[in-house]
Each structure stands twice: as structure tokens, then as C-alpha cells.
Amino acid sequence: MVSAGINFAGPGRVGIDLAEELLELKRERNAVILAQAKIINPTKRVILPDLDAGCSLSESCPPEKLAEFLTQRADKNYYVIAYINCSAGVKALADVICTSGNADKIVRAAPADRNILFVPDQNLGAWVMERTGRKMDLWQGTCYVHVEFTARSINKIREQYPDAPVVAHPECTYAVRMLADEVCSTEKMVTFCRESAAREIIVVTEAGLLHRLRKEIPGKKFIPGPTDNCFCGECRFMKMNTLEKAYEALLKMEPEITLPESVRKRAEAPILRMLELSK
Numbered sequence: 187m188v189s190a191g192i193n194f195a196g197p198g199r200v201g202i203d204l205a206e207e208l209l210e211l212k213r214e215r216n217a218v219i220l221a222q223a224k225i226i227n228p229t230k231r232v233i234l235p236d237l238d239a240g241c242s243l244s245e246s247c248p249p250e251k252l253a254e255f256l257t258q259r260a261d262k263n264y265y266v267i268a269y270i271n272c273s274a275g276v277k278a279l280a281d282v283i284c285t286s287g288n289a290d291k292i293v294r295a296a297p298a299d300r301n302i303l304f305v306p307d308q309n310l311g312a313w314v315m316e317r318t319g320r321k322m323d324l325w326q327g328t329c330y331v332h333v334e335f336t337a338r339s340i341n342k343i344r345e346q347y348p349d350a351p352v353v354a355h356p357e358c359t360y361a362v363r364m365l366a367d368e369v370c371s372t373e374k375m376v377t378f379c380r381e382s383a384a385r386e387i388i389v390v391t392e393a394g395l396l397h398r399l400r401k402e403i404p405g406k407k408f409i410p411g412p413t414d415n416c417f418c419g420e421c422r423f424m425k426m427n428t429l430e431k432a433y434e435a436l437l438k439m440e441p442e443i444t445l446p447e448s449v450r451k452r453a454e455a456p457i458l459r460m461l462e463l464s465k
């Protein structure tokens with residue numbers, strides 16, 4: 187999930203103080219810490235806390251490979267739908283962008299006479315295909331965190347908490363999605379947890395969401411969906427974006443994100459199309 191935003195590592199009082207200072211500094215500098223913002227607002231200065239904080243999902247679909255694939259299969263005349271967790275280079279090759287929240291709507295709005303290529307997440311793509319009935323070719327990308335959850339690890343935690351419903355993100359594999367009581371976007375996961383009558387809920391997604399759920403919905407117990415290897419489900423890339431690094435980056439105003447204008451413009455068009463179709 188998620189590189190559309192950043193879940194900062196570093197909870198606790200020190201983290202809260204630092205977050206407050208950081209927000210003040212952000213207002214003062216009029217800067218954003220959100221890479222997508224550079225595409226739709228080129229005059230904004232965009233900084234990243236850590237340039238090495240990549241994303242396995244984005245990296246599973248390099249723009250050069252996608253461009254080559256599209257050239258080799260030009261006869262397919264693909265309508266490319268790109269999930270927002272991808273690079274600016276991939277967005278520049280797409281016809282429209284989607285999020286996990288609006289993917290159904292975007293896929294249903296695709297021209298009926300075009301073949302669809304969905305990139306980069308094959309699991310999210312397969313989930314949308316099941317829901318819309320629209321056939322799509324799927325780029326074979328995955329988020330390394332979400333594919334760590336397995337049927338075995340979810341069955342195990344279910345035995346421990348038999349009354350707790352399981353809510354999972356669609357980037358999880360088919361086997362895990364089949365075991366979940368609800369599969370939905372990050373925002374809808376929050377709504378599900380808020381509205382569910384259950385007092386204990388098993389949450390199967392990147393562990394950063396657990397902080398938000400515990401803060402916004404006190405009084406319920408949120409159990410992190412375990413993986414087969416550990417009990418964390420934490421994205422090592424997201425954890426690289428610490429509050430300290432964000433504060434430092436805002437002080438120095440670097441590392442700054444820059445984009446060639448030609449790429450930015452091509453990447454902006456499919457984002458604007460998504461916004462138009464989402465109305």
C-alpha cells in the first residue's frame with residue numbers, strides 16, 4: 187500500500203513533539219513530503235526524508251520494462267490502468283491512475299473496445315477483475331509485505347481469536363483474500379473497523395495502519411495479521427521515513443524531488459483523468 191503517503195516511524199511522546207515541530211516547519215517552508223504532489227503541483231518543492239526508501243511494488247514495474255512490453259504488444263492497443271503506487275515514469279505511460287478505493291470505478295469506466303493492462307500489482311488487479319467481471323491482463327508485480335501473509339498464518343491467528351473478523355487489503359494474495367471477512371481499501375478498512383460490532387479485529391495490511399486504528403478507534407483491540415516469518419508486517423521501506431529524517435530534510439530542504447517537465451506532464455494527464463472519473 188501506500189507510497190501515496192508516508193507513515194512515519196517513531197511513536198511515543200518524543201515522536202509527538204517532533205511531529206508538532208515538523209508540521210510547523212512544513213508550514214513555514216511551504217513544502218510537501220509527498221512525491222505525487224510534484225506531478226500535479228510542479229511549483230511546490232517536494233522533499234523526501236530518505237531517498238533510499240523505495241517500494242518493492244513500484245520497483246516491480248520499471249518504466250523501461252513497461253515501455254518495452256507495450257511496444258512488443260502494440261497489436262493489443264492496451265488501455266493501461268496504473269495503481270497509484272508506481273513511479274512517475276510508469277504513470278507517464280498509463281492512460282489512467284487508480285487507487286485501491288476507486289479501482290472498481292476506474293476499471294468499469296475503461297473503454298469497452300480496448301484490452302486493459304493493469305499495473306503494477308497483480309493481486310489488486312485480480313481482485314478488481316473478480317469484482318467488475320472485466321477481463322484484464324495483469325503485470326506480475328507485488329508488494330513484498332502483503333504477499334508475506336499466507337493462508338497458514340491467517341488460519342493460525344483465527345484459531346487464537348475465533349470471534350475476531352479478518353479485514354484484509356486487496357494487495358494480499360487470493361488465498362488470504364478468500365479467508366478474509368472483508369477485503370477493501372485502506373480507508374474502507376478504517377471504516378470497517380469503526381463500524382464493526384466486533385471488539386477485536388484482525389487487520390491484514392502493512393502494520394503502520396495499526397497505529398492509526400488504535401488512535402482513531404480506542405476501546406477496540408486490533409490484532410496485526412501475522413506473516414509466516416514474523417509477527418510484524420512492517421514495510422522496511424516505510425520505516426526508513428522517520429520523523430527525525432523528515433525534520434532534517436525540511437531544515438535542509440533536501441533531498442528534493444525533481445522531475446523532467448515532459449515526464450511530469452505525461453504523468454499528470456492520467457491522474458487528472460482519474461480525478462475526473464472519480465467525481
Ligand code: SF4
Binds near residue numbers: 244329332
Ligand atoms: S507496504 Fe512498502 S513495499 Fe508495499 S506498497 Fe507500501 S511502500 Fe511499497
